[in-house]
Amino acid sequence: MSVVPAEVLPGSALAVEEPVREAAELGPRARLWPALAAVYRAQLSRARVARIPLLFVATFQSVGIMILMRGVVDGGGEAQAVVAGSAVLVVAFVALNLLAQYFGQLRASGGLDHYATLPVPPAAVVLGAAGAYASFTVPGTVVTAVFGCVLFGLPIAHLWVLIAVIPLAGAALAGLGAACGLLAPRPELATLLGQLGMSAALLLGVLPADRMPEAVRFLRDLLPSTYGVDAFARTFGPHPDWALVLGDLAVCGVVGVVSLAVATWAYRRAAVR
Amino acid sequence: MCAVRGLTKTYPAVRGRRGTPATPEVRATDDVRLDIRGGEIFGLLGPNGAGKTTLVRQLTGLMRPDRGSVEILGHDIVRHPERASRILAYLGQESTALDELTVSLAAETTGRLRGLEAARARAERDAVLEELGLTALAGRPLKKLSGGQRRLACFAAALVGERPLLVLDEPTTAMDPVARRAVWSAVDRRRAERGTTVLLVTHNVIEAETVLDRVAVLDRGRVIACDTPAGLKEQVAGDVRVDLVWREAAPLNVPEVAALRDRVVESGRRWTLRLAPEEARAVVATVTGGAAFAALDDFTLTTPSLEDVYLALGGAARQGLVKG
Known part of the structure; x- marks a missing residue:
């Protein structure tokens, strides 16, 4: 069907013997921020197609857990921990579990080739996707927090702290999720790791820490979502200790930076095999 | 480039x-x-x-x-x-x-x-x-x-x-x-x-x-x-491909047909042969007349395609290229 013979085309006169020639000019490279914005926007649009049912699941799960726990805890500090844990659980479900699954499947199916053959910084792909997944958690987390406050009669005055908790806990958990998804040798393992991470966030984050044995409490301290939970829980008190809140959030931030760096490294490794 | x-x-x-x-x-x-x-x-x-x-x-x-x-x-x-x-x-x-x-x-x-x-x-x-x-x-x-x-x-x-x-x-x-x-x-x-x-x-x-x-x-x-x-x-220009499709099964009781059996690539009712032009003519004459014709459903004679080139060059897979 091709109607243009190769000989008449521009540039074809040089034919085969052209080994020593000036290298051609390279096409433009995508810069970090525009590329990140483009990936973020594309990922966010996927929510409309694929993610909305799962966001409902995430929210209902947390709301259900709070209703169950109402019969167990007797207000005060435990109620604060349950509400904060349930709210952060939405972040763990979406940012950790779903993102691990997404990257695991993308890697296994060869979908990473698409990004790997575009001149885009690896950090833009990882941060764009992680940012979008963290954003998916906003409505569910807010709904869960408000519902929990009403259910347990907690003050809603300091709910604004979610503005810091969601992005920082989101960064930490999305970074972990992305790293799990990109490092797991098989997609089933990525799914498994994501599920385990979420189960850990559920059990260690929602159940009040005071009743846990020492070993479990140590595990709880290792989990980054814990610091998001603690930061949020502290703000329900009558006189929150803002230094401690900031400290907890700083831990989330540091884990986020480290895990996103690991995920970016894992992406680079997965893209060129 | x-x-x-x-x-x-x-x-x-x-x-x-x-x-x-x-x-x-x-x-x-x-x-x-x-x-x-x-x-x-x-x-x-x-x-x-x-x-x-x-x-x-x-x-x-x-x-x-x-x-x-x-x-x-x-x-x-x-x-x-x-x-x-x-x-x-x-x-x-x-x-x-x-x-x-x-x-x-x-x-x-x-x-x-x-x-x-x-x-x-x-x-x-x-x-x-x-x-x-x-x-x-x-x-x-x-x-x-x-x-x-x-x-x-x-x-x-x-x-x-x-x-x-x-x-x-x-x-x-x-x-x-x-x-x-x-x-x-x-x-x-x-x-x-x-x-x-x-x-x-x-x-x-x-x-x-x-x-x-x-x-x-x-x-x-x-x-x-x-x-x-x-x-x-051009490298395989000498050969012609003959496809024979039988109604049910090849009439192996016809000696000329039975003689071809070693040289065909068989796929269900279809036989594919790569032959020199004179041979191809003789095969077509055989199957379009006499006892073999009754068993024949369809036949085609084609000049070589790239698939034939691939096979003639010693390609390992006998199938796998898609026609059409």
Whole structure:
């Protein structure tokens, strides 16, 4: 069907013997921020197609857990921990579990080739996707927090702290999720790791820490979502200790930076095999 | 514009585990040497598993070869694989990265990630979707499209943000004739206007014969021939292919038919023979007269195609190339 013979085309006169020639000019490279914005926007649009049912699941799960726990805890500090844990659980479900699954499947199916053959910084792909997944958690987390406050009669005055908790806990958990998804040798393992991470966030984050044995409490301290939970829980008190809140959030931030760096490294490794 | 020398890649042997049998070491590309000229449509033809995709992955910087060199437009792709993305656009076989995006957003995002400014990406997106007849589908997610339409949408994404080399891995799979024509006229336009070079992976013989300027035939990781389609066909010009389709089974009680049995490739009711012209004439005379004719459903005589070239050159797979 091709109607243009190769000989008449521009540039074809040089034919085969052209080994020593000036290298051609390279096409433009995508810069970090525009590329990140483009990936973020594309990922966010996927929510409309694929993610909305799962966001409902995430929210209902947390709301259900709070209703169950109402019969167990007797207000005060435990109620604060349950509400904060349930709210952060939405972040763990979406940012950790779903993102691990997404990257695991993308890697296994060869979908990473698409990004790997575009001149885009690896950090833009990882941060764009992680940012979008963290954003998916906003409505569910807010709904869960408000519902929990009403259910347990907690003050809603300091709910604004979610503005810091969601992005920082989101960064930490999305970074972990992305790293799990990109490092797991098989997609089933990525799914498994994501599920385990979420189960850990559920059990260690929602159940009040005071009743846990020492070993479990140590595990709880290792989990980054814990610091998001603690930061949020502290703000329900009558006189929150803002230094401690900031400290907890700083831990989330540091884990986020480290895990996103690991995920970016894992992406680079997965893209060129 | 693209020179490949001594390219070799061996997949290591995999030890068997429960449920997965062990696989021996596989040499996916074996000392491949190619020269692709500027502005041509160069094809890689071969059956599944011949090493086409592995070769392309090494040319696009997605995979490091064990040995050998790849130079595209003066850039060493083995040493600087990241430069490949700034020289070429690649259409792989998978669309999972784009599946949940709308056609319009898939094209626009790809353009943005190819380094275009936002306004330019939108303008190019609109132009390419219009050119390929996808404007009506622009708002639909790729997931909801048919296989051929989805492929065309991925092709559109590959065209946004111009590159001097297009690497297309079976671009027209599952496409209807209208979509195929849209693909080839888009390719031709870029070739005529900008001298774009195309590297096409295909196992479709008809397509290879009609669109390619030159073709390299791959078999078990080696290039077993490289020429124009017509040049390759001349190599086996002496032979004619005879296809015989029997109504139920071949009449083996006819001695002339029974004598052919060792030389046919049998596939159900169909017998395929590659013969010198005189022999072919004799066979046709036999089966169209006498006792054999009653058992014959249909027969065809054809001049060689690229598939015959592949088989005559010693291609290992007796099947695997697609006709039509």
